[in-house]
Amino acid sequence: MNLDRRTFIKGTAASIALTSIASQETFAKSDKTYRVALIGTGWYGKSDLFRLIQVANVDVVGLCDVDTEVLAKAQKLVSQRQKSGKEPKGYSDYKKLLTEAKPEIVLIGTPDHWHPIMCIDAIKSGAHVYVQKPISVDVIEGEAMLAAARKYNKVVQVGTQRRSTPFLVQAKEKYIDTGKLGKISHVDICCYYHMRNNSNPPLQEVPAHFDYDQWTGPAPLRPYDGLPHRRWWRAFMEYGNGIVGDMCVHMLDAVRWTMDLGWPKKISSTGGIFVQKDAKSNITDTQTALFEFDELNVVWNHRSWGNAADPKYPWSYKFYGEKGTLECSTMMYDYTPAPGVDAEPEHVDVYIERKKYPEDLTEERIEMNAAPATRAHMLNFLEAIEKGGLPVADIEQGHISTASCILANISQSLGGRDLVYDPETRTVVGDPEATALLMRPYREGYTHPHPDHV
Template sequence: MPISAINRRDFLKGATAALALTALGAHGMSLDPQAKPLRVGLIGAGWYGKSDLFRLMQVAPVEVVALCDVDENMLRGAADIVNQRQKQRKKPRLYSDYRKMLNDNKFDIVLIGTPDHWHALPMIAAVKAGAHVYVQKPISVDVLEGEAMLAAARKYNRVVQVGTQRRSTPHLIEAKKNIVDAGLLGKVAHVEMYCYYHMRSTANPPEQPVPAFLNYDMWTGPAPMRPYDGLPHRRWRNFMQYSNGIVGDMCIHMFDAARWMLGLGWPKSVSSTGGIYVQKEGSANTSDTQTALFEYDGLNCVWQHRTWGTPANPDYPWGLTIYGEKGTLHASPMQYDFIPVGDGEKIHRDAVFEKEKYPEDLAEKDIELHAAPATRLHMKDFLAAIEKGSRPVADIEEGHISTASCILANLSMVLGGRPLVYDPAKREIVGDPEANALLARPYRQPWVHPDVAKV
């Protein structure tokens, strides 16, 4: 007799937990608890910077040597938490300038959790200083920044892991292995990716004085200087000056997951349309409605986001759907569902949580509990790559492809929706001088845009 839907869910829940543990064992470092701790630094001590650091501290013996942030209050708060969590009870050195931090200390690993416009320069500086790097996604705000970051990682032979942790999400690892790789989908010819979160601000706050504890000039760095209208932490995602919008924030995760699951490289062409169609009242300048098309031979990956209205599927407000001739796979950070064509058996899987193993997660402010196991596994994969001298699952090149493709979508939207064909060997958009002029954003002086030939 077939297993009932309820029993199958219980069975698969246990199977996923076992798979997660197996994956952790298979991809983790064989670290000796008595070994000398890895010397770690964090640049960007805000929400996700701290989250990444704490996940690393949970899976490896580390000494957090230094923290860097331009907000003195945030920096001191992060230092207090690190001091409590460090076994040595040693307080890290504090910096407001990443260049001085890298100059004063020798690091094995540097984590970069800054806003997007501050990823490229610190990452390149860190690998030049001899550190392996874990950098958040998207890796860059323009395509040529990403090219320079990739070139630097290869030139200095450093491992660089990108925070696209869907590649290390336990239930998605299972979906790739048991659904996609096992052939249950059959021929795949269409992928839909989407986000319907109401995550875009409609506020329009007035200009105000910059508080003494924030170095706003350094926070802005190479980006254009906006009038200060309140603390920019997490609000920066609403502005294209500092980010790649919702495509760069949310699409990159799902597009990267689709590429990983299906073994896809650079798309043949990228096009996009959209804009601010509904939420016109606020100061945010990211699109509230956008569709992007990433084309491959015999396969299209389509992205859509709306920051208004309702999701197409309430169970999947952010995720991807892979359509095959034999079935359909819905996947998100929270779950997956396989629906076969015909009378076959449906398969459901929920996200893995590790609350019992890591009870400290429950007391951590703003933690994404469902993402913590994925980030821990991502860190273990990063550490294993350092130990073996190999490429991690979210290597900088993979992060660059996913990031640059999303940037190309935004460029296409600005250029009226025309398809853009990027040649990574020549680092140019084929036959489109107007688009090529947008591959590198102008930097605010005195900051200098990284050059592939000079990293």
């Protein structure tokens, strides 16, 4: 499985993508029972685990969280969802979990700043990994995760589940793979959700049930101003990459998958905090990024204020071809032929699997529209483990999409200049200042992973 990166991107990505929907439909649940652990038992970590429980035989052998209240709630919920009814052991130290519980599959649902270290440690422990996006906060972390997956021959699936969304697979096969849109030279991607936390909570005492130092890990230790759960941590660049890292990564990855694209040739971005200036949050409220490919521009826009450019598609990706337009989101897609093209428009909505999985209906904060995609994504992950090969959202694909968004933020921080990243040399070509920003400093006591030393 030690494949050359460029051979993989150009040689096999298309075949994996084209067969993904078939594999989701035909890959049967095996008799094997997997020992599974979850690190980060908040909202989306549990959601991923529950989707895996629905499609595989699993024994959840451990849960890890630095908030004992969140952990206890997760233990109870998991005992109600897994067939054995067993309550998994709880851990505050993920390394102890890996050593004692010896999971075969590890799901990582922590905030972004912990993804790289935990993923690499889980791989080294012998586990296959399902890691949420974005995979990293800096580019070199992502390179190290990729190197570890290849060195230890482990399957790493990234939670960019648009690649496994049934109706979006249909849109890709029907309109992009067939060439029905003609030449595509422009794609719009965007997010206009008012998702930036604009509050100003006061400094507080850290509650006894929460290990703030351990939660912070390699990131800078901010003065404590409340539990970071439920998106407060996403308000800060110390822990992630803002709305670009959180939301653009999904849409850019979907475009790359749909059109079989590798690394952008050039990346630039401008933006800042233009409107919501009174909050503690230090992520941009307004940003545009340009990802340039061969005769193709992919343009990102986000605003966390005002109205969406298209209220029907506030978080979306739209392909503009000479023969028509294809608009896609997590909720629907629309095909519109260009004037003079003899074809009928088509609208398709997401299918919600209410009858097949009635437990979804009572799950707290579940994204009903995303559940079928995540289930299919888990099946694709298991198929790669059992049959070999790479999953549809392999760590390399997650790295390219994540790193491209990080590079956009680096460009924005440097005044919007063009950046050309070379993954072979791991440098920004001709730009030492930008290259220096590819690896962030870690807090004392933590060692930044490097691809040459995993």
